[in-house]
Amino acid sequence: MPSAISELSLTVPDTIPADLTEADTSASNEPAFAEFGLHPSVLAALTAVGYETPTPIQAATIAPMLAGRDVLGLAQTGTGKTAAFALPILTRLAGERAGRCAPLALVLTPTRELAIQVAEAFGKYAAQLPGFSVLPIYGGAPYPPQLQGLRRGVHVVVGTPGRVMDHMERGSLDLSNLDCLVLDEADEMLRMGFHEDVEKVLSATPPTRQVALFSATMPSMIRKIAAEHLNDPADIAIKSKTSTLTTTRQRYWTVSRMHKLDALTRILEVEPYDGMIVFVRTKQATEDLAQKLRTRGFAASAINGDMSQPVREQTIASLREGRLNILIATDVAARGLDVDRISHVLNYDIPHDTESYVHRIGRTGRAGRSGEAILFVAQRERHMLRSIERTTRQPLEPMTLPTVAEVNASRQAKFAARITEVLDGQDLTAYEALITDYQAEHDVPPARIAAALARMVHGDAPLLLAEDPEPAAEPARREMSSGDTETYRIAIGHTHRVKPGNIVGAITGETGLSGNQIGRIEIMSDHSLVDLPAGLPAEMLRRLGTARIGSRQLRISPGVRSARPSGPSRGSDSRGSDSRRRDSGPAPTTRVKKPRHKKTH
Numbered sequence: 001m002p003s004a005i006s007e008l009s010l011t012v013p014d015t016i017p018a019d020l021t022e023a024d025t026s027a028s029n030e031p032a033f034a035e036f037g038l039h040p041s042v043l044a045a046l047t048a049v050g051y052e053t054p055t056p057i058q059a060a061t062i063a064p065m066l067a068g069r070d071v072l073g074l075a076q077t078g079t080g081k082t083a084a085f086a087l088p089i090l091t092r093l094a095g096e097r098a099g100r101c102a103p104l105a106l107v108l109t110p111t112r113e114l115a116i117q118v119a120e121a122f123g124k125y126a127a128q129l130p131g132f133s134v135l136p137i138y139g140g141a142p143y144p145p146q147l148q149g150l151r152r153g154v155h156v157v158v159g160t161p162g163r164v165m166d167h168m169e170r171g172s173l174d175l176s177n178l179d180c181l182v183l184d185e186a187d188e189m190l191r192m193g194f195h196e197d198v199e200k201v202l203s204a205t206p207p208t209r210q211v212a213l214f215s216a217t218m219p220s221m222i223r224k225i226a227a228e229h230l231n232d233p234a235d236i237a238i239k240s241k242t243s244t245l246t247t248t249r250q251r252y253w254t255v256s257r258m259h260k261l262d263a264l265t266r267i268l269e270v271e272p273y274d275g276m277i278v279f280v281r282t283k284q285a286t287e288d289l290a291q292k293l294r295t296r297g298f299a300a301s302a303i304n305g306d307m308s309q310p311v312r313e314q315t316i317a318s319l320r321e322g323r324l325n326i327l328i329a330t331d332v333a334a335r336g337l338d339v340d341r342i343s344h345v346l347n348y349d350i351p352h353d354t355e356s357y358v359h360r361i362g363r364t365g366r367a368g369r370s371g372e373a374i375l376f377v378a379q380r381e382r383h384m385l386r387s388i389e390r391t392t393r394q395p396l397e398p399m400t401l402p403t404v405a406e407v408n409a410s411r412q413a414k415f416a417a418r419i420t421e422v423l424d425g426q427d428l429t430a431y432e433a434l435i436t437d438y439q440a441e442h443d444v445p446p447a448r449i450a451a452a453l454a455r456m457v458h459g460d461a462p463l464l465l466a467e468d469p470e471p472a473a474e475p476a477r478r479e480m481s482s483g484d485t486e487t488y489r490i491a492i493g494h495t496h497r498v499k500p501g502n503i504v505g506a507i508t509g510e511t512g513l514s515g516n517q518i519g520r521i522e523i524m525s526d527h528s529l530v531d532l533p534a535g536l537p538a539e540m541l542r543r544l545g546t547a548r549i550g551s552r553q554l555r556i557s558p559g560v561r562s563a564r565p566s567g568p569s570r571g572s573d574s575r576g577s578d579s580r581r582r583d584s585g586p587a588p589t590t591r592v593k594k595p596r597h598k599k600t601h
Contacts, residue, residue, distance in 0.1 A: 031054065032053060033051065033087075036054075036062045036087075037091070038088070039091040039129075041094065041126075041129050042087055042091055042094070042125055042126070045128050046125065048128075049124055049125075050283065050330060051352070052330075053332065054083075055080035055083075055084075055352075055353045055355060055356075056355070057079045057236070058087070061073060061084035061088075062084060062087055062088050064234035064236075065084075065092075066092065068210055069210070069233065069234050070210060070212065070213075070231050070232065071085075071233055071236060072213050072226050072230060072234070072236065073214040073215070074215060074237040074238065075215075075238040076390060080355075081214050083121065085184075085212050086121055089105050090122070090125055090129065093132075093155055093179070102153070102174040102176065102178075103135075103155060103156060103177075104177070104178065104179045104180070105156045105157070106157050106159070106182070106205075107156065107158040108159065108160070108161055108181070108182065109159070109160060110160065110161075110185050110189040111160065112138035112141075113380065114184065114383070115158045115160055116138070118136075118158045119135070119136035119156075122158065133154045133155055133156075134154060134156040134157075135157050136157075136158045137157060137159040137163045137164065137167060138163050138505060139160060139163045139499075140502065140504070140505020140506040141163075146163075160501070161197035161201065164197070165197050165200065168204060175204045175206075176206065177206070178206060178209045179209055180209060180210045181205050181209055181210070183214065183215075186198070186214065186215040187216055187219060188216075190219070195221065199225070202229045213233075247365035247371060248364060248365035248370070248371040249370070249371070249373065249397070250375070250394065250396045251372070251374050251375070251398070252377050254379060255376050256378060260376055261289075263376065263401055264278070264293075265296055266402045266407055267346070268298055268326070269410050270407055273343050273372070275327070275342045275343060276346060277327045277329055277346070278328045278348050279345065279346070279347050279348060279360050280349045281349040283304040285328075285330075285349070286302035286304045286329060287328075289302075289328045289348065290326075290328040293326060293328070298325065298326055300326035300328060303327055303329045303333045303334070305332055307333075316339065319342075331356050334360070334363060340369075342363050342364045342371075343372060344364060344371070344374065345372070346373075347360060347361075347373070350376065350381050350384050354387050355391075357375075412463075435449055485532060485533060486535075486536075487530070488541075488556050489528070489557050490527060490530060490556050491526075491553070493524045493528050494523055494524065494526075496549070500523065506547050506548070507532070513532070518531070518532065519532070530559075541556060544556050
């Protein structure tokens with residue numbers, strides 16, 4: 001490592017745990033982030049985003065990476081590994097924030113979605129490091145902004161293998177001064193056909209660079225890469241010890257951030273619940289959401305790490321005794337919370353890792369009782385949904401949001417129940433006399449008098465919802481099925497140096513389709529054929545036709561395939577070669593034999 005970076009004063013534990021398989025993220029003796037010697041500005045950013053204690057992969061990885069060791073990590077998506085490598089990288093590079101042209105760190109990811117998420121995470125953790133810059137580069141996006149960013153100079157590049165290789169070949173990405181290379185979800189990159197690209201990137205970096213390789217599985221090819229390119233790595237394995245959650249029904253609703261409050265309100269109005277914990281990420285969010293719910297008439301209160309112990313105990317007692325129905329909490333604030341009344345856990349903000357999700361929903365469905373867990377997830381967060389399903393070993397059901405009619409029916413039923421409760425439980429003689437006198441004096445029907453009194457009691461807020469559009473759910477992406485596709489022709493091919501990954505990236509970026517919805521890609525000399533879901537809207541096809549790969553428009557039109565070749569039915573090109581396959585999501589692999597490079601280290 002360059003001397004300017006190695007001069008940083010770091011506090012690194014003498015021993016590094018090699019296997020945290022049995023780690024318990026709910027334990028009270030977890031290390032704090034401050035114990036690792038992270039840069040003060042990085043610690044301040046963590047506090048701002050609500051991180052309080054490290055996950056097992058973070059606790060095992062941060063120290064060896066700060067010490068400069070290579071890392072070979074076995075960890076599922078959603079265990080918090082982005083922070084595990086981003087925090088030490090930012091700390092090590094904290095003194096190198098100005099005057100750099102070539103990147104100091106490169107993170108390779110298999111998909112464009114993950115590249116964007118990792119780059120955003122770096123941005124959050126470096127929010128208090130003035131002048132620090134990170135640049136995501138991926139296929140399907142225009143080159144000029146990426147070229148401009150690389151020319152200006154960036155500290156961290158996050159990219160997909162295909163686009164990283166394109167920039168290396170253009171000479172716009174210089175890795176000669178790289179300090180750290182991260183291979184994120186390495187097994188997925190190899191599965192998608194990026195093996196040769198990964199090898200080339202590794203071979204283009206200095207022998208002195210640090211390498212951190214993370215993978216959900218460890219097939220022989222991953223071990224081979226590690227043996228050839230990693231130097232005495234810290235071998236870290238984090239495995240979930242979570243068993244199937246059989247007593248809790250798990251559901252999810254795909255919703256954008258701006259519509260979360262409306263969706264939560266509808267659920268609270270219609271869903272039968274006793275006590276509920278709503279999880280958010282930050283202390284400030286607990287106060288904000290609790291206030292908004294109280295304004296809407298719900299008995300809600302916040303609980304977070306800033307509360308004194310007496311206030312915390314009083315709040316929990318109110319929940320336990322039924323004076324309070326909804327608790328808005330952070331992960332740490334809810335630890336150890338065991339209240340029989342909790343029938344529902346609602347994840348308003350998706351957790352940073354799957355272990356946190358398991359701990360959250362463990363607050364309900366205890367001691368054999370049934371429980372309900374609801375997860376709000378944005379479209380871009382669906383990778384975490386899949387990780388949660390793998391961890392809990394059961395699928396989450398898509399839920400149906402209550403309609404306006406259902407909300408209104410619930411409001412009317414509750415209002416009628418309040419009337420019945422008052423009629424059955426109180427002496428109304430004096431009030432009956434008042435109403436009788438009012439009716440005689442003003443000649444107003446009793447029903448209209450009752451309606452006026454109800455309006456007085458209910459206040460200015462309307463009793464019933466208007467028939468407005470439903471709170472916008474982010475559209476679910478339809479998976480491709482056999483026989484449910486159409487072939488399209490796009491006006492770009494081999495002569496334009498296009499690769500399957502470029503095509504996939506352009507389509508997913510312009511239409512919102514996922515990689516799984518893109519079928520066979522066949523690249524010809526001056527055009528390409530691609531299979532897409534049947535019945536795409538005309539407006540989507542129009543937008544797609546104006547999309548560009550480089551400077552050339554796709555100009556999409558109906559296409560016709562010739563007889564299928566005898567080779568692979570998906571992902572082939574007319575040369576039958578094995579080019580880089582994609583920069584986004586799972587897609588077909590093209591088969592191209594490339595000359596193997598000579599390993600230099």
